[in-house]
Amino acid sequence: MAKFKKRTYYVKWKCIIISDNYAIRSKDLTKKFGNIIAVNNLNLKIPYGITYGLLGPNGAGKTTTVRMLNAIISPTAGTAEVVGYDIITQSKQVKINCGFLPESPGLYQKLTAKEFLEFVGELYYLPKEVISSRIEELLDIFDLEGRENDLLEGYSRGMKQKVCLCAALIQDPKMIFLDEPTSNLDPAAARMVKDLISDLAKKADKTIFICTHLLDSAEELCDLIGIIDKGELKVEGSPKEIIDSVNAKDLEDAYLKIMGVSRIEDLLAWREEVPSNMEKEKKKKKKKKK
Numbered sequence: 388m389a390k391f392k393k394r395t396y397y398v399k400w401k402c403i404i405i406s407d408n409y410a411i412r413s414k415d416l417t418k419k420f421g422n423i424i425a426v427n428n429l430n431l432k433i434p435y436g437i438t439y440g441l442l443g444p445n446g447a448g449k450t451t452t453v454r455m456l457n458a459i460i461s462p463t464a465g466t467a468e469v470v471g472y473d474i475i476t477q478s479k480q481v482k483i484n485c486g487f488l489p490e491s492p493g494l495y496q497k498l499t500a501k502e503f504l505e506f507v508g509e510l511y512y513l514p515k516e517v518i519s520s521r522i523e524e525l526l527d528i529f530d531l532e533g534r535e536n537d538l539l540e541g542y543s544r545g546m547k548q549k550v551c552l553c554a555a556l557i558q559d560p561k562m563i564f565l566d567e568p569t570s571n572l573d574p575a576a577a578r579m580v581k582d583l584i585s586d587l588a589k590k591a592d593k594t595i596f597i598c599t600h601l602l603d604s605a606e607e608l609c610d611l612i613g614i615i616d617k618g619e620l621k622v623e624g625s626p627k628e629i630i631d632s633v634n635a636k637d638l639e640d641a642y643l644k645i646m647g648v649s650r651i652e653d654l655l656a657w658r659e660e661v662p663s664n665m666e667k668e669k670k671k672k673k674k675k676k677k
Contacts, residue, residue: 409435410433410562410594411432411594413429413430413431413456413467413468414465415428415464415466416429416431416452416465416466417429418455418463424617425618426448426452426455426462426618427618428465429448429619430620431613431620433594434594435592435594436588438594438597438608439594439612440598440599440605440609440612441596441597441598441599441613442600442612442613443600444600444616447615447616448617449598451618453564453566456474456481456596457469457474457564469481469485469562470485470594472484484562485562485564487555487564488554488563490567492547494539494547494550497538497539497540499536499537500531500535500542501536503550504522504553504554505518505519505522507557508522513557522535522553525556525557543576544571545576548572548580549579552583561593561594562596565596565597565598567600567601568580568584568597569581569599569601577604585608588610595608597609602639603638605638609626611625612624612638616646621645622645626638
């Protein structure tokens with residue numbers, strides 16, 4: 388079996404070929420929790436081989452969307468196909484062909500990195516020799532060699548995130564979902580993760596779906612971006628298309644305009660208004676005295 392080239396992140400494991408133009412295609416995808424509509428009539432068409440970013444504030448429906456597309460939770464209405472498989476009727480195939488890194492991944496702290504990855508590989512029913520070979524290559528890629536037999540409880544946050552990314556890649560998925568992949572990471576670790584995401588899309592022909600509220604990361608990494616708020620997709624396009632559509636100077640400016648959020652200078656405008664109002668009151672009092 389072909390080996391990874393060091394620091395290139397080029398994956399050469401056999402992939403399932405799907406004869407479809409879209410990695411994700413959803414139709415009126417909806418999820419309700421009681422009377423709360425978390426996602427409302429979401430329609431997506433995401434081509435293979437791109438990095439797609441779903442942006443929005445906390446509680447906008449990003450994580451719920453990802454969990455439905457991974458067949459972790461069922462939609463209330465509507466449906467979707469992910470890498471050619473229906474998320475309702477073919478949920479097992481969806482899970483086999485997708486890697487998922489949640490925002491707060493669970494790690495068994497009393498396992499070593501190698502033991503944890505062996506456990507994940509066995510969950511996908513991979514042969515032991517395949518698991519062993521892939522673990523060796525992933526540890527090399529993520530610079531974890533020499534620490535694979537250390538307990539995870541002794542790892543830093545950045546190292547734990549590396550292990551979680553290894554777990555998301557071990558079955559060689561065609562589609563990778565990353566929910567806030569750089570959250571709680573120091574700048575150096577965040578830079579490493581962003582470089583890896585970029586290389587996976589460009590060199591390993593992976594389709595990446597990122598949920599984030601970090602606009603600079605989205606502008607840097609994503610080919611297409613969707614902005615979601617209160618469960619509804621407000622706008623979709625390339626970063627440049629979104630910026631140009633509202634005559635903004637960058638993605639942050641565009642996001643604030645689309646969401647109708649005031650900038651900090653607008654929020655602090657009262658500081659200028661108060662002295663002005665005080666001056667007016669003083670003038671009125673002077674006129675009364677005269």
